[in-house]
Amino acid sequence: MTRRTVIGVIGPGDDASAAEREAARRVGQLVAAAGWVTLTGGWNAGVMDAASRGAREAGGLTVGLLPGRDAEGASPGVEVVIPTGLGEARNNLVVLASDALVCCGMSAGTASEAALALRAGKPLVLVAPAQETAAFLRSLRRGEPIAVADAEAAIVALKRLLEPS
């Protein structure tokens, strides 16, 4: 069995803050160092771009599920570009293709992915979430998003979830 563990990294595109981008870059680096594949929405912006570049810097494999029908707008950090042609319906694929997801920052698109992750019962780790984000996602009750302070803590949480001793 050659199947590799895939970690989805989700978060805002153009509206991502510098801190969110930096957290995503660090998550990508650590996911790669753990030997996992980094999966994002593929876009050349914000958290998707930062996570992909971070993973590549650390020699990791990166996959991007783009909303469009071709590779236009893909992050240069994405090795395997998968144009889905599905628009925002691709958000559910980001969720299903991930063994667990890490969320850096929030936006409407990101919120749909976080909600779908809970719906699908996928482990979801929130890095430094805003108070209303944590309160809302916890109120959904299905699944239990884990809130952590930074990228390093996110990886510790993922290892606990995915490699139970």
Next chain:
Amino acid sequence: MTRRTVIGVIGPGDDASAAEREAARRVGQLVAAAGWVTLTGGWNAGVMDAASRGAREAGGLTVGLLPGRDAEGASPGVEVVIPTGLGEARNNLVVLASDALVCCGMSAGTASEAALALRAGKPLVLVAPAQETAAFLRSLRRGEPIAVADAEAAIVALKRLLEPS
């Protein structure tokens, strides 16, 4: 031009409360009375079922976009059953196919639809939302969900949005 106005009604399935089901039934009735089409996720449960039945009681047209690949599990209130075979990716179709959406209650699936509605810039009316729901959706900033007290107020809000004088 024969195109009809379509109102999406979203909310929990099996976990819907009696009050949420009743609000959804009433929304369906009033949507039908306004001459609009009622669109739901099609399921024979909770808000989807109640809205479809309400609309049918009032002689309205009902459309259901099901997650499965056949009509199994469709609400008997749905006249035009559209099995999408897309699983939860169909949530984005519920949003895109609606001119505006009314949300009665909350769940992980519903949250994904509400977030995708904001993402797509679709008018979203929340009926009696919980405080953390309203706070979170407003924090997403794209679009501005409107909170109302009941089904009647939701229809007033829809008429203002869709039929500006």
Next chain:
Amino acid sequence: MTRRTVIGVIGPGDDASAAEREAARRVGQLVAAAGWVTLTGGWNAGVMDAASRGAREAGGLTVGLLPGRDAEGASPGVEVVIPTGLGEARNNLVVLASDALVCCGMSAGTASEAALALRAGKPLVLVAPAQETAAFLRSLRRGEPIAVADAEAAIVALKRLLEPS
């Protein structure tokens, strides 16, 4: 149970011949007269447009599953416009949402729908197919496309399939 029977009408868009458009218009009229819903890919061109207009002329309900994310390009004959935002992936929805399909003419997109119909085991009626179309679709062995000479014969075939005495 209020669920209505849905007939998908598939065929070329801009490249449809006058004869194919006329057959599609007549199929739409007869589908409507039979009390069935006419479903198409929704586009304002070729067979999709002709079938939708024909059905409307006869007072039938028409549904269009568009590839785009809004109603742009929808046939004026479509009453319930469902923008899927899926691009050509919506072809599988046209198939799944239909109780049976009628095919007038051929194109690459149409071929994908005909093949998916056979894949899904949906009854498929070919109106005046080219010889290589009939030969190929029959070679796929799953399902058995029925070839007929004209719209009237297509409706006879549909009635036999859907309303077995």
Next chain:
Amino acid sequence: MTRRTVIGVIGPGDDASAAEREAARRVGQLVAAAGWVTLTGGWNAGVMDAASRGAREAGGLTVGLLPGRDAEGASPGVEVVIPTGLGEARNNLVVLASDALVCCGMSAGTASEAALALRAGKPLVLVAPAQETAAFLRSLRRGEPIAVADAEAAIVALKRLLEPS
């Protein structure tokens, strides 16, 4: 720019002949040897399985876009398993994600992918096609499927298409 070239390999699942499986295995080996990624529908059967195993044997990267919502049924030859949850609508993703496609054998699902490839203007190479397959696909006129005798000739054709000198 780290984006890698992706070759889709399509063909029947359970109904694939021994010759079709052998051709697919050889295509996978040669795609991997060329430094390209092998993409399939991911299934543990027929051409998809054979191509993935062949590519892995040669040290290549393999990606599978599965119809289901989890990894069940994935070929052990697939390294990056992407459960799409889209059913047969995922066929369009196999096409969009491929820079070019190689087709070994035919089935209803395969026919939909070949037709969608022509629709999308993707290069399509048919390995030892049946006469009615070649005749039909050529009649669709958009794009021009290339017919070759074996896996080696398929790779020669791909190199000419993708690495024009």
